[in-house]
Amino acid sequence: xxxxxxxxxxxxxxxxxxxxxxxxxxxxxxxxxxxxxxxxxxxxxxxxxxxxxxxxxxxxxxxxxxxxxxxxxxxxxxxxxxxxxxxxxxxxxxxxxxxxxxxxxxxxxxxxxxxxxxxxxxxxxxxxxxxxxxxxxxxxxxxxxxxxxxxxxxxxxxxxxxxxxxxxxxxxxxxxxxxxxxxxxxxxxxxxxxxxxxxxxxxxxxxxxxxxxxxxxxxxxxxxxxxxxxxxxxxxxxxxxxxxxxxxxxxxxxxxxxxxxxxxxxxxx
Numbered sequence: 001x002x003x004x005x006x007x008x009x010x011x012x013x014x015x016x017x018x019x020x021x022x023x024x025x026x027x028x029x030x031x032x033x034x035x036x037x038x039x040x041x042x043x044x045x046x047x048x049x050x051x052x053x054x055x056x057x058x059x060x061x062x063x064x065x066x067x068x069x070x071x072x073x074x075x076x077x078x079x080x081x082x083x084x085x086x087x088x089x090x091x092x093x094x095x096x097x098x099x100x101x102x103x104x105x106x107x108x109x110x111x112x113x114x115x116x117x118x119x120x121x122x123x124x125x126x127x128x129x130x131x132x133x134x135x136x137x138x139x140x141x142x143x144x145x146x147x148x149x150x151x152x153x154x155x156x157x158x159x160x161x162x163x164x165x166x167x168x169x170x171x172x173x174x175x176x177x178x179x180x181x182x183x184x185x186x187x188x189x190x191x192x193x194x195x196x197x198x199x200x201x202x203x204x205x206x207x208x209x210x211x212x213x214x215x216x217x218x219x220x221x222x223x224x225x226x227x228x229x230x231x232x233x234x235x236x237x238x239x240x241x242x243x244x245x246x247x248x249x250x251x252x253x254x255x256x257x258x259x260x261x262x263x264x265x266x267x268x269x
Contacts, residue, residue, distance in 0.1 A: 026103050027143055053083040053204050055269075061207045064221045070268070072225060077269035079204060080262040087262035091255045096146075097195035098254035100156045104144045104163075105188045105250060111177040112184075119143050123177050136176050137164040151202065159194035163187050189237045192254060193230030196261070200229070236261045 059075035062068065084090045091098075110116035111123070123136055141160040146153040167187055168174065174183065201208070208218050236257045 026100065026146055053079065056083045056204050057207065060204055061210075063225070064207050064210075064213055064218060067217075067221060067224070069228070072228065073265060073268040075204070076200070076229075076262070076265040077267065079200060079265075081266045081269055083203065087259045087266060090262045091259040094195060094199060094258050095251075095255065096152050097156065097159075097192060097199070098251050098258065100145055100160070101188050101192045101195070101254050102251040104140075104160065104191055105184055107140065107144050108176075108179055108184045108187065112179060120177065133168045133172070133176065134165065137161060137168070140164060140176065155195060155198045155202075159191050159198065162194050163190040166190065185237065185241060186234070188254075189234035190230060192237070192257065193233040194226070196233055196258060197226045197229045232261050232264070233257060236264075 055078040056075050059071050059078055063071035063075055080087050080090050084093065107116065107119065111120055114120060119139070122139055126135060126139065138161075141157055141164070145156045145160050147157075164176070164187065167183070167190070168176070171183075179187070207213075208222055210218075237254070240253050240257055240260070
């Protein structure tokens with residue numbers, strides 16, 4: 001269910017913020033922007049304390065057993081506050097995700113505006129050959145997401161496929177190369193919500209593998225937690241989208257989306 005039973009998540013004594021994330025290249029970006037969003041000093045790397053996720057795992061376990069949304073919110077608040085050292089650190093940890101989300105937004109926008117001639121021609125050719133929607137999705141993901149083998153990069157590809165596939169299932173007649181602003185924002189929020197959920201699952205989601213909890217309960221809670229996180233991320237995106245009339249720095253807006261989401265969760269603890 002999205003996590004490996006053998007994965008125990010990150011432990012203590014490691015950096016909250018792995019610097020190698022800045023070295024991941026995205027396709028079709030020839031001049032990567034110097035990452036100004038990671039405001040943790042390279043000379044003052046903060047290491048995670050012992051038992052960093054203890055409280056988050058306790059509350060998440062209670063949620064999986066009971067379905068109590070209050071327990072889920074406390075789990076997310078403790079994940080951010082004590083597990084990650086605060087909402088800003090969560091956002092920094094997910095900066096590859098926000099970078100890819102920004103790339104997804106810009107790619108879909110450029111397809112609609114006709115300014116991405118290379119990808120536009122590939123998609124037009126595939127359409128002429130009778131390609132189905134999922135073949136088009138594969139091409140877009142290939143042109144948006146990193147192609148390395150790390151967990152973070154694989155997660156981005158999975159989230160890209162999930163966001164686009166779910167969108168097509170809900171709107172089968174939509175033209176993926178001619179989406180409205182609202183549709184592009186919806187897809188971007190869906191991608192970022194899945195990325196946030198995936199990160200939490202990797203860090204504290206081992207409870208979903210526990211055999212002493214009925215499988216049906218685990219599946220229901222897994223899906224409920226995913227939809228809850230995605231809805232909270234989308235709500236914060238809409239708030240910031242309405243505030244920012246000019247999208248000068250989309251990645252910065254998406255970073256703020258994650259930070260603000262987890263600040264709300266931290267209120268619960």
